[in-house]
Amino acid sequence: MQALDTKDLDVQPNFTKKLDIMRLLGHLCQELDLTDSQIESAKSSYEAVGQWLSESGLPELRSAIIYAQGSTALGTTNRPIRGNEFDVDLVHHLPGVTTNTDPATVKRLIGARLSEHEHYRSILEEKQRCWRLNYAGQYHLDITPSIMNPSCSNGGELVPDRKLRQWKATNPKGYLRWFETHAAIEPQFVAAFTEARARAEVQPFPEPEEKKGLLRRTIQICKRHRDIYFSTRTQDLAPVSIVITTLTAKSYAHCVNTGIYISEIDLLIDVIRTMPMFIQMEDQSGRPYYLIPNETTEGENFADKWNVDSRLPVAFFEWHRGLTDILGGIEGQRGLDIMGNTLSAGFGEAVVKPAVARFVGNVSAARSADQLSIMPGVGLASSAVGVRVQRNTFFGQ
Amino acid sequence: MASYHRQKLTAAQQYWVLQRNPVCCGSGRLHCGKLVWEFEVTPTPISRTYRLRIEYQQGATPAVVVVEPDLSVLAEGRALPHVYEQHPARLCLYLPKAREWTSEVIIATSIVPWAYLWLFYFEEWLLSNEWKGGGEHPKATDDRKHKKNLSN
Numbered sequence: 001m002q003a004l005d006t007k008d009l010d011v012q013p014n015f016t017k018k019l020d021i022m023r024l025l026g027h028l029c030q031e032l033d034l035t036d037s038q039i040e041s042a043k044s045s046y047e048a049v050g051q052w053l054s055e056s057g058l059p060e061l062r063s064a065i066i067y068a069q070g071s072t073a074l075g076t077t078n079r080p081i082r083g084n085e086f087d088v089d090l091v092h093h094l095p096g097v098t099t100n101t102d103p104a105t106v107k108r109l110i111g112a113r114l115s116e117h118e119h120y121r122s123i124l125e126e127k128q129r130c131w132r133l134n135y136a137g138q139y140h141l142d143i144t145p146s147i148m149n150p151s152c153s154n155g156g157e158l159v160p161d162r163k164l165r166q167w168k169a170t171n172p173k174g175y176l177r178w179f180e181t182h183a184a185i186e187p188q189f190v191a192a193f194t195e196a197r198a199r200a201e202v203q204p205f206p207e208p209e210e211k212k213g214l215l216r217r218t219i220q221i222c223k224r225h226r227d228i229y230f231s232t233r234t235q236d237l238a239p240v241s242i243v244i245t246t247l248t249a250k251s252y253a254h255c256v257n258t259g260i261y262i263s264e265i266d267l268l269i270d271v272i273r274t275m276p277m278f279i280q281m282e283d284q285s286g287r288p289y290y291l292i293p294n295e296t297t298e299g300e301n302f303a304d305k306w307n308v309d310s311r312l313p314v315a316f317f318e319w320h321r322g323l324t325d326i327l328g329g330i331e332g333q334r335g336l337d338i339m340g341n342t343l344s345a346g347f348g349e350a351v352v353k354p355a356v357a358r359f360v361g362n363v364s365a366a367r368s369a370d371q372l373s374i375m376p377g378v379g380l381a382s383s384a385v386g387v388r389v390q391r392n393t394f395f396g397q
Numbered sequence: 398m399a400s401y402h403r404q405k406l407t408a409a410q411q412y413w414v415l416q417r418n419p420v421c422c423g424s425g426r427l428h429c430g431k432l433v434w435e436f437e438v439t440p441t442p443i444s445r446t447y448r449l450r451i452e453y454q455q456g457a458t459p460a461v462v463v464v465e466p467d468l469s470v471l472a473e474g475r476a477l478p479h480v481y482e483q484h485p486a487r488l489c490l491y492l493p494k495a496r497e498w499t500s501e502v503i504i505a506t507s508i509v510p511w512a513y514l515w516l517f518y519f520e521e522w523l524l525s526n527e528w529k530g531g532g533e534h535p536k537a538t539d540d541r542k543h544k545k546n547l548s549n
Contacts (some may be wrong), residue, residue, distance in 0.1 A: 138513070395533055
């Protein structure tokens with residue numbers, strides 16, 4: 001047994017707890033992620049569709065390019081709550097078409113071209129503003145036509161409105177750039193946390209490599225909570241992903257630019273808590289007018305539907321309170337089962353139980369490798385320091 | 398320091414180590430070859446804190462009981478896994494026939510860490526109803542045989 005210095009007993013357990021909770025949420029996000037092969041498969045499918053569309057003889061479809069937008073492009077896709085297929089949002093950009101052609105015609109031309117392909121015809125479904133290709137058991141490809149927006153100096157595009165009569169402004173590429181800039185901002189933590197994180201005593205199990213970054217993980221957590229929350233409520237009132245994504249990104253940038261945080265979980269909770277600050281509200285003749293502008297193009301308000309259906313902002317604030325209540329209370333909880341139940345209520349047993357199993361699996365793996373020890377002030381650890389846990393077999397009924 | 402000595406350890410020797418080991422800080426008493434040691438265990442910072450009591454009569458086997466909280470209440474009526482007794486919960490921490498613990502083994506560096514591990518898996522069992530810590534189940538005679546062997 002390695003000699004233990006009394007200063008080791010002063011290890012700050014709250015850092016370890018914060019890291020453990022973050023690690024548990026990280027495992028939760030791993031359960032939400034698509035696999036690399038799912039992503040690859042979707043990509044090769046939509047590239048093939050793009051190829052088919054571009055080989056059409058129609059002048060409107062000449063030089064068209066297909067690319068991903070939404071969560072697929074941003075890296076915030078969650079496994080779907082029900083069923084097996086995840087959504088892949090695609091833009092089919094047509095440089096050869098101007099606003100002189102109405103959206104209904106453009107949409108019809110794309111549908112016609114897709115129908116010329118025997119396989120695509122068999123899996124084609126018409127949606128309000130796009131065409132859907134159903135790859136059963138895998139994913140849907142949702143293809144929305146877009147044209148250039150000559151009024152936008154930021155490379156924005158135009159997509160069909162709901163009635164397919166007019167073109168409305170959007171900017172998927174600009175939004176992606178805007179989002180990636182926000183996601184790349186590195187947060188700062190107090191020196192004590194950064195140092196403690198590196199020390200084995202506080203970080204008893206190695207952190208899994210984080211490729212997505214805190215902003216994407218926060219968005220995934222918000223979206224998952226939304227999916228579970230509205231699965232027992234009116235689905236139509238669920239805040240749309242672009243609203244959640246935009247508010248979270250703005251909140252993240254604000255928080256990391258104005259604060260130094262004790263730890264990652266504190267930052268994550270604060271980002272979520274601060275989201276509503278970025279909903280602009282004006283009073284218009286006694287009625288609230290909500291605005292969450294797309295900063296990358298003029299004329300797109302992500303909250304436009306909130307000004308048509310007043311149940312939507314109410315639903316947003318109630319959902320938001322539900323999420324902040326869960327996360328706000330988590331650090332005060334004692335007991336892996338208690339924490340697991342709280343997280344299950346918010347995020348669904350289907351992802352929380354496997355996440356807890358992975359968390360426990362870290363201990364089991366260290367145990368199998370004879371690398372498990374008990375560190376004073378910390379507990380079970382994969383470490384050479386502390387009292388080694390020797391081989392044992394639990395017995396009893 | 399290895400946990401195995403050639404000599405059987407006395408209760409006093411076991412008590413001495415329990416008093417000094419920082420992973421089982423607590424209090425107890427030693428009298429006529431019998432020790433009682435009570436200490437708190439928090440398996441990980443996310444876990445609860447449990448109060449345990451070890452009773453060891455020299456020549457017998459150490460008994461580890463969870464004093465607080467009541468595990469049966471936490472289990473909401475389910476039978477606890479890997480215990481010798483349900484109430485109070487007396488934990489099964491090792492396989493007697495494999496001699497994972499014998500009287501040459503230091504309690505503080507064997508039984509105590511195994512208690513941490515048991516409680517850790519216990520909390521996951523509360524959630525999933527699956528015991529992830531592995532283990533075996535006894536035939537009815539095993540516990541009595543083990544105690545008999547140690548007293549020889």
